[in-house]
Amino acid sequence: MLPPNFYDQVYAVVRRIPTGRVASYGQIARMLGRPNAARAVGYALHALKDHAEDPAYADIPWQRVINSQGRISIVNPLFSTNIQAELLRAEGVPVGDNLRVIQPDLYWWEGLHLVELDDIVRGLDRPGDK
DNA sequence: ACAGTGACAACAT
């Protein structure tokens, strides 16, 4: 099989973030062995809009990825309410009006173990690869 | 091949 591209690796990791927990872009980048690719992680999530109709990407809890300051990084000037904040609140993560998670230290995801990351990096954890 | 583009992060004011 072809090696997974970076985006697929990001999606595989994000899928593992449990409900009610959050992870930072940089944290995910580090998990994938690319400590300086935080921006690329954000770019990968942004790219989800390109296949919004594809069910294979419908189960990615992108809302659980925030920046290292515990703050939501997306802003839609057209709406007063932030969709990501609403989704997080709905699953038990408190988000203030300033788009900052309240006491983010209580909600950071601990991350994956090395053996699980190895499967992802090697491309053994993508849907359809079974 | 190369310049442009961000849902970043760390650091300096």
Next chain:
DNA sequence: TATGTTGCCACTG
């Protein structure tokens, strides 16, 4: 605390 600057990098035309 709040901006501003700089370094980063995968991906795209």
